[in-house]
């Protein structure tokens with residue numbers, strides 16, 4: 001067993017996206033532009049309707065995957081291929097945009113707490129123009145395991161304690177865990193060797209991750225060498241995401257919602273979008 005360590009620690013910055021949805025951008029900001037293959041991580045959390053009510057009206061994506069994990073509140077997803085889906089508390093949508101979709105993500109509530117995450121995961125060059133695909137995962141379809149005393153894990157993707165996560169068949173072989181630790185609980189999370197990844201503490205108190213104290217709202221990026229990350233809660237309960245995937249080490253050409261390998265492919269994406277080919 002080789003322990004990972006934290007090579008970088010950042011906090012999200014306040015920003016807004018879509019039609020003015022307020023959020024914290026944790027990956028995809030000046031202090032952490034990218035963490036290959038992760039291109040973006042947003043946390044949205046507000047009980048002020050004005051912060052989320054305008055939602056994310058129709059917009060395109062090409063060349064990567066968007067992953068929405070809802071903790072509270074309801075969003076409706078709709079795309080130009082006729083797919084619709086309702087995302088409620090505890091649900092996950094893993095969308096492979098591939099060669100292109102146009103979609104909207106709009107709140108289905110006019111008040112109350114809206115809380116969750118959106119993660120962007122890059123696609124390998126060979127898969128960027130694949131057909132779009134959705135994995136809409138109901139909360140009840142996400143396995144819950146107790147890998148150690150005082151530790152509860154929702155296995156969204158990857159494997160933990162011999163249980164395979166709900167999301168399957170993704171190119172970068174992701175691990176996506178939502179871990180709750182009771183006070184003083186400790187656990188070594190296994191991670192595939194070579195995967196890039198991070199911990200993000202999002203509720204409760206601070207946590208010791210790979211020997212470093214991460215406060216609520218801190219992201220700690222892992223070294224790529226090693227096959228385990230140590231976790232330890234302090235005097236209070238804590239809850240965090242552990243996310244990892246195979247890095248691509250390929251060139252990235254990025255223009256808003258288009259993420260390709262070369263500037264030519266970006267021009268092509270813009271032309272295809274304007275020509276209505278999504």
Ligand code: FE
Nearest residue numbers: 059061066105
């Ligand atoms: Fe989107």
